[in-house]
Amino acid sequence: MSLYTTSSLKAELNERGWRLTPQRETILQVFQNLPKGNHLSAEDLYNELQTDGERISLSTIYRTLKLMARMGILRELELAEGHKHYEINQPYPYYHHHLICVRCNKTIEFKSDSILKIGTKTAQKEGYHLLDCQLSIHAICPTCQRSLMPA
Numbered sequence: 001m002s003l004y005t006t007s008s009l010k011a012e013l014n015e016r017g018w019r020l021t022p023q024r025e026t027i028l029q030v031f032q033n034l035p036k037g038n039h040l041s042a043e044d045l046y047n048e049l050q051t052d053g054e055r056i057s058l059s060t061i062y063r064t065l066k067l068m069a070r071m072g073i074l075r076e077l078e079l080a081e082g083h084k085h086y087e088i089n090q091p092y093p094y095y096h097h098h099l100i101c102v103r104c105n106k107t108i109e110f111k112s113d114s115i116l117k118i119g120t121k122t123a124q125k126e127g128y129h130l131l132d133c134q135l136s137i138h139a140i141c142p143t144c145q146r147s148l149m150p151a
Contacts, residue, residue, distance in 0.1 A: 012071060023056045027064050031074060031088045037109050039077055039085035078136060095133050101141035 009028055010020040030045060040048070042065055046058050065086055068074040075089040077098065095116055099108040112135070119133035140148070 009073065016071075018067075023060055024064055024068075026054055026056065027061065027068070028073070031086070034088065039087045039107070041083055041085050043083075045086075072131060075132060075134070077134070089132070097135040097137070099137045099139060101144055102138050103140055103144040103147075106141050106143075 006020070006025055006028065009024070013020050013024070026049070027045065030048065031040070034040065042058065042061050045065070046056070046061050049056050049061075065074060065076075065084075069076040069086065072089055074086045077085045077087065096109045096111050097115060099110060100106070115135050116133050120130050123130040
């Protein structure tokens, strides 16, 4: 279950002088219903919305994703394809990290208390307030390693 609801998003947007548009509500609902471990790029989201009969422009999707990431509702990820992906941002203790194959883009999520402790300690030492802690490890998965080996 997501930390953010339609009413909490509406309240937060209103507090900042913005409003909850039908497009923003639809995009939030897509991320709330996204299976755990799935991530969407702006293009993926656009295609999914088109399939569902929603008519939201790609530029509106980009602006909304950026806004929701700045608000902390979505987590922006740099995955192997070279463009950003997004997922719903879960609060502590749900921080997780990503192991990404640079050839096939397979992504595995994992948790690590030691990474979180290092991030928290570093932020506190410098007087920062930790909002997110994520590590992306770029590697080559076993399947791709086998395909690279000479026969």
